[in-house]
Amino acid sequence: MEARAGRYIAGLCASALGLCAGGWLVLTPFAFGYRGRGREAVTALATGGGLIVISSLMLLCWALAWRRRLRVDGVLAPRRSRAAQRKAERSAKRQARAERLVRVSRQHELESAPDPAQVLTDLRALLTPLLSAAEESVSIVPAREPAPTPAETVAAETAPAETGPASVEMVAITETSRGEVSRPEVNREVQAPGHLRGARSASFFALPKQADAESEFDAEPIPADSLMRGAELLMVGTGEEESW
Amino acid sequence: MVSRVAMGGLVVLFLAGAWLIAAPFALRFQHPGAAWTGATRMDMAVGGALVVAAFTGFFVALGGRVREMYAEAARR
Numbered sequence: 001m002e003a004r005a006g007r008y009i010a011g012l013c014a015s016a017l018g019l020c021a022g023g024w025l026v027l028t029p030f031a032f033g034y035r036g037r038g039r040e041a042v043t044a045l046a047t048g049g050g051l052i053v054i055s056s057l058m059l060l061c062w063a064l065a066w067r068r069r070l071r072v073d074g075v076l077a078p079r080r081s082r083a084a085q086r087k088a089e090r091s092a093k094r095q096a097r098a099e100r101l102v103r104v105s106r107q108h109e110l111e112s113a114p115d116p117a118q119v120l121t122d123l124r125a126l127l128t129p130l131l132s133a134a135e136e137s138v139s140i141v142p143a144r145e146p147a148p149t150p151a152e153t154v155a156a157e158t159a160p161a162e163t164g165p166a167s168v169e170m171v172a173i174t175e176t177s178r179g180e181v182s183r184p185e186v187n188r189e190v191q192a193p194g195h196l197r198g199a200r201s202a203s204f205f206a207l208p209k210q211a212d213a214e215s216e217f218d219a220e221p222i223p224a225d226s227l228m229r230g231a232e233l234l235m236v237g238t239g240e241e242e243s244w
Numbered sequence: 245m246v247s248r249v250a251m252g253g254l255v256v257l258f259l260a261g262a263w264l265i266a267a268p269f270a271l272r273f274q275h276p277g278a279a280w281t282g283a284t285r286m287d288m289a290v291g292g293a294l295v296v297a298a299f300t301g302f303f304v305a306l307g308g309r310v311r312e313m314y315a316e317a318a319r320r
Binding site (some may be wrong): 004006008011012014015017018021024025032034036039040043044047050051054055057059061062064068095096176227 | 246247249250251253254255256257260261263264267268271272273281283284287288293294297298300301302304305307308309311312
């Protein structure tokens, strides 16, 4: 380091000496009373002036060279232009903003993301009763016997040994909770999961006749039954019965 | 570039010193064989100082540069 500095110091000293010498040469004609416009005076003034210019230029060059060397060695901070400084400030701001955003989004993720093990446990707790309910829902519902119509009554009277054509024999497959399939039973129907138990679809064909029969003889309306029948008709019309 | 200009400045300084030494005889305001006038003594002194300073400065700077080049070569 000192050897490097010695080089620049030597150059700077020589330049400073040249500057001093030039100044002295400029002053000598006036100091020693040379003859005006004589060769001695002109020589001294011209050489002095030239030395001043050259020495000043040398001083500047040596100073710049030394400064550059100091920057390269890391003694001085690297030089930055204003544009580069603004650019660096802008990029630093952008970097800080991006880091802030990443930090905030990570916090949200940590807050909102649940534990996967907990999610699996909750799902298991939610689905287990549904599965058991689905198994239990495949149950046997006894089918109602349709009400005998007057024609059937007459037919039954005439042929008591035969089975009536309007009687519905529904074959059902009973599935137990163990998964065993029992023998089909007569007059039983399978009710699908979600099917409301009761006289809805199966009684749909029988009840109106009964109601009609009653309406023929009784003038008084039955509002609840008629409402139910209307709802059933509406559901059949909209195709919900098929989905059952 | 800057170093080269500075080194060139030292050479110019040396030449300026040499010129100051030779100027009284070249311009004939110092007659040969006659006693040196005040102006001649002054030019000789200033010129000699400049020559010595420029010569020393040039070779010191040159030696420093050569040492830097050796150091850079050793780093590689």
